[in-house]
Each structure stands twice: as C-alpha cells, then as structure tokens.
Amino acid sequence: MIFEQHYLDCLSQASYFIGDETTGRAVVVDPRRDVAPYLESAEEHGMTIELVLETHFHADFLSGHLELAEKTGAVIAYGDKAETEFDSRKLADGERIELGEVVLEIRHTPGHTPESISIVVYETADSPPHGVLSGDTMFIGDVGRPDLMSSVGMSSEDLASDLYDSLHNKIMTLPDETILYPGHGAGSSCGKNLSSDTSCSIGKQRETNYAVAPMTKDEFIKVVTDGQTAPPGYFSYDAMLNRKDRDLLDEDQMPAALSIDDVLEQQRNGAVVLDTRSPDEFALGHVANSINIGLAGRYAEFAGGVINPETPLILVAERGRELEAKIRLARIGFDNVVGHLPKPEVAMMDNPNITFRNSRVDVAGMREAMETIDDLQLVDIRQPGETEGGYVEGAILMPLTRLNERLGELDPSRPTIVYCAGGFRSSIAASRMIQAGFTDISDLLGGYGAWDAAHQTA
Secondary structure (H helix, E strand, O other), X not given: OEEEEEEEHHHOEEEEEEEEOOOOEEEEEOOOOOOHHHHHHHHHHOOEEEEEEOOOOOOOOOOOHHHHHHHHOOEEEEEOOOOOOOOOEEEOOOOEEEOOOOEEEEEEOOOOOOOOEEEEEEOOOOOOOOEEEEEOOEEOOEEOOOOOOHHHOOXXXXXXXXXXXXXXXXXXXXXXXXXXXXXXXXOOOOOOOOOOOOOEEHHHHHHHOHHHOXXXXXXXXXXXXXXXXXXXXXXXXXHHHXXXXXXXXXXXXXXXXXXXXXXXXXXXXOOEEEEOOOHHHHHHOEEOOOEEOOOOOOHHHHHHHHOOOOOOEEEEOOOOOHHHHHHHHHOOOOOXXXXXXXXXXXXXXXXXXXXEOOEEEOHHHHHHHHHHOOOOEEEEOOOHHHHOOOOOOOOEEOOHHHHHHHHHHOOOOOOEEEEOOOOOHHHHHHHHHHHOOOOOEEEEOOHHHHHHHHHHHO
C-alpha cells in the first residue's frame, strides 16, 4: 500500500493519496484545488488515479474533485446522501472498494454534515484496519462542529445528535491500534480544540479527546455546540460551490500584468486591490483603498472573511509570488482575479497622489488616545476563544471573520483603533474599514499581546 497525507498548512487541510502497488490503482481523498501534487504522486509510483472520494461537501475550501477528474478521468464519489450537479457515484454505508489487495470501507458518519462519510483503510482484505480517514467527523482532540449546516434545514442540535451516534457506532468501534487521519489540524475553523498533530491512534483519542469521553447524548450536544468560533463568511459560499459544476482552475496561468492606470480604472469600477505584502510594507505605502492580507498568514481564509467571493480582485505581491497569491485564493473559490500590479513600489513612487500610508500606534499611543479622545472606538477583532483570556476595557468584540457583516454596527466617523493578538490581522481589519469609509483609523502594533505585556510589567 502507498499511503500519503498531503497537508496544506495555510488552510490546516489534509488530503490523502492511497494506492495499491499490486495493481497500480489509486484514489485521492478530499483533494485541494491545485491538484499537481497528486498527479506527481501517481507518476512517481506508476499509478492511475481512478477515484476521487469526498468525505463531505467542504465549507472551508473548494475541493479539486473536478480538476482531478478532468485530468485523470477519475470518477467522483460521495456518500449516498449527497446530491451534485456533476456526475458522481453514490457510496452505500458499508460498501467496500477493492483497489487490489488494499480495501477501503465506507462508513456513513453524519453529524458535521448530513452526507459525511469516513473511510476505513485495510492493507489487505484480511488484515486489521490500518486507519480511518474521518474527514470532519473526528479530529485529533476534537470533533467536527455541527453548527455550519444549521442555516440550511437542520439544527445544530439535530446534527450533534447524529454526530454522537456516528462517533460511538462507527468510529470508536475500531480497534485502539487504528490510526485516525483527520481532514484538518490546528487553526481550522471546522472545530474548536484541534491538535497540531495530523494523526493519532484511536486508543489515544479514547483517553484524551474530550468529545468521546463518557457522557450522555444530551451532555455531548451541549459540549460540542458551546464555544464555537465564528467561521469565515465564505464558508456557506464554498459549501454551495462544492456541489456545483463550476469552472476549472488553470494553476499554471499567471494573472495578467496591469498598468497603474488600468488598476485605478478597475478600482473605480468596483474591483478591490488586494495587497499581499507584510503589514509593515503595506503601512509604508500602498494604493489608496487597498485591503492588506499578507501571504505569510492564513491568507485565503482571511480574504474570505473580509472580501465578497465574486468581487473582482487586483493583486499586489512581491515579485515572483503573483501566481501563489492567485492559487491560494482559488483554493477557496475566489477566482475573479483581474490581474496584478507589477513593481508596486515603483508605481506608487511615480504616483504619490494615489499612495496612502497607514496609521499604526504603539501601546503608549493607544493609552494616550484612550485618555484624551472622548469618542474613541476600540475594536477587538480576535476570536471569542482569544478574548476569553482578556481584552481592553471598553473594546467592541468583533471577530475578523464576521467583520464584513457587522461593519454597520460601527461608526465610520469616530476615531477608531483596531487590534488583534499580534498586529497581523489588525492591518487586514483597518484596511478593510478604510475601504468602507472609516476616516480616522489606526491599528495597534504588537496587538493585545503587547498591551497585556505592558500592563503586566507596569
């Protein structure tokens, strides 16, 4: 058996390549949209990808099932509760897929979504299970959140009830030696307590995972529905798009180069200039009304929280990273990239009238503003789990992932300081708020970490 986990750090997303060396037949489970790594694996091992298995309709990324099927001729398959616009195979509960000696067993495990499945992997038909690919049903240290589907016909309590049954009747019945291979790791918004580990034995999870500790179903429903983070706004868009017959990604096609005049015209017509440089570079000078989301962070996820999916986008990036910036957006289905601005520093130096510099304050500056500005508006854009550890008194708690939909709660005419944990996300929020018409806004250098440290030592 060839078994490979392909892990994408920027989305905390795991996909899998499984092949049988006796037959050369292979499957890919939950592929990311840029599918070159799976094609390389198939070529390296002399295998043919025959099947693309999806554990569910993903909300946090746009899957590469259509791209992989187009390049390989593979069949796309889901649990039999899934309905798709494209041709797909429906998999029954308990169905076994024989690749040769390697056998995959489908187990229906609804709860995160109604159509969720898990896949038990056997090296041979007679061997004990090697592992289980649990999708978003179970993670290392956590389980899938049941609240993402509650707006489309099922309550989070109903799905949590299904999740309890799936865990206890389908996954935790596996031997302790079975390896759990989840769909996500730490950092994903698909759970609240995910480990940074990307595999673990079922036995270890039986000892350490709070969600499979002995408890009643009612207790389980309460514990898994409480305290979930606010998911990015694009999740519902991706969950819908993963069902559709959509356009395919060309992962080799560079975004077109645009002149500064082209950029400004596109901007006047509704395009957003997305500046992917670091917050420090962005603060020193950028095209006015740009949004800053650095490639160093969870770039696509943050973009999905503050930009609407079908908005035309113009990229500003370090030289040589333009294609990366485009592909990482495509991983969440943001395909409307009009082009990029080459040599942005030169363009802005030659056009100072369209260049803007951000205001960033340190802890002392924010303290002074709080003491001297009566109508100062403080905005904390961290997640609820972060703010539980403390926040600046008087701050409005508004997670970055919900900024777009809650901007109307803020007064754009008031002096505003926005902060996050360390100063990266606050640059995103401040730039988005300036684009929305805020006239006097700064973000806090070092974020709440710097504020807390200063007050711990004061």
